[in-house]
Amino acid sequence: MSPADANTPMTKDAIIRVQDLTVAFGSRKVLDGLNLDVARGEILGFVGASGAGKSVLMRTIIGLVPKVSGKIEVFGTDLDSSEKERRNIERRWGILFQHGALFSSLNVRQNIQFPVREYLKVSQRLLDEITMAKLAMVGLKPEVVERFPSELSGGMIKRVALARALALDPEIVFLDEPTSGLDPIGAGDFDELVRTLQRTLGLTVFMVTHDLDSLHTACDRIAVLGSGKIIAQGTMADMQAATHPWLREYFHGKRARAVLDQQASA
């Protein structure tokens, strides 16, 4: 899909479908008639200038920010249809908040087990084993299970938060700036991790990010938010070919070139 026909909805199996979404804080419209489809099994990178409303879109989809108008469908079900449907859908997605949002008074084990305990009736033994499996999947050592969030490093917090987001084996995960605050090696590992998990668990990933490396290595498709709408979507190659001034600035700026050079030489 070329950036030009950015707003035509995709016909493929869309797992998230956002139509004509408007969100406003007071009289200030943050999202204005936004359309976006996310296909099953893809990793969508979502970019835009700071304050453009990337996190607002994510928070609107997951129901933390009320919308003014528009329709959001997840798994083909309108999120406004009924409270019960909504609960069912909430069980099928996992969210990684920007700062992890781990429960500070629970240790790592309890944090990961919290959603499982709430939704499923499983034995303590299976619960512990699944916790260890999730920890291994996100690349953490078993020793960290007894630690509290205040005793973890930034990268570990993100990983534990991802493990918690994955605890119920969701079909969609929302990641809000997953690599912010990580060193380049850690960020690279995290991108790799997201890719691996997407492959093994068949996840659909909605990733808000600023990290050009992540966009390169992890994302199948990129959507760009500007002035309340999607101004472009497509692959990395499409983005680089785009003529929109902000896109040119973003994907051809000094930092972007450095990433490209590095990718080319690797």
Add this chain to the structure above:
Amino acid sequence: MSAPTLEQVAKGDGLALCAAGAWTSASAPLMEKLVADAEKLSGSRPNISIDVSQVAKLDTFGAWLIERLRRTLTVGGQETEIAGLSENYASLVDEVRKVKPRAAPGRGPNGIVVALDGIGRNIYGVGETLLSLVDMIGAVIAAWFRIWLHPSRFRLTSMVHHLQQVCWNAVPIVVLITFLIGCIVAQQGIFHFRKFGADVFVVDMLGILVLRELGVLLVAIMVAGRSGSAYTAELGSMKMREEIDALRTMGFDPVEVLILPRMMALVLAMPILAFLGAMAALYGGGLVAWMYGGVDPSTFLSRLREVLSINHFVVGMAKAPVMAMVIGIVACVEGLAVKGSAESLGQHTTASVVKGIFFVIVMDGVFAIFFASLGI
């Protein structure tokens, strides 16, 4: 989606366990039961394999349980195979295969040890509390002297802001509560003194009690609950979000910037509140004495003038700033002791109020002994 099943099919001299249906988290209890039953077969046959070709859907829960079954059935060096794994799920099974079996979390030490451990830590904690209080008193006094040398460094705006919070905004509730307490004390006094025909002595009791003890003590307890807790919560959440570290790295002394203005505000506020509280209590008591006891206001006032000397008033007011210091120091120490979790913030805020009230009452006792030995 169909429920998960695990059928046993004889295969030559061995046995094939055929899994089918959706092996997903939604049917976790059923899967657990199936696997637990199948695990009992361990060692019963020489040749057991697991066939997953009919599995419609697999997630981490299902994959792990199948892997667990495989591990249990693998005995005597003969590896149990997982057959018929589809391309889609191969990587998932590989992933859970990497999970190292880990012994269940060890049981904690027994109850008696835990209890003794708790007692020991608490006793040690008392020493630490006293030490940190002394440390804070020292830091505040040092900051106070620095301010005397460089008065321009004093944060007047901040102090005025806190003064509004802890003094002006507290006036209505403090006056209301002390007024009511004055009423209650007078009513009880009249009720019991009347038996001896000594109604009028209620004025003696009320006047001395309110000015010397009750006014300042009640106000101190209210301030500890109202402002001490607020100080602890403010400083604690600033500590949690590393704001205090940020101040320190910019070359500011947190004691000078955050704690001294708060302490000063409290020290100024307490005498004012204690005075207002005492007046409200006397007013309430006088009102009850008049309405309920028939002691008319002019009798009440002349009796009050006879009984009270300026000493009673001074004794009460002199205690107020000291109690403010005690409450402020405890609140700030607790605030800075907050660790990273929300729970810790709650614990320290509770501790701030409890310790604040405790020390206020202890101080009051010390003052009572002091003034008694001076004979005032």
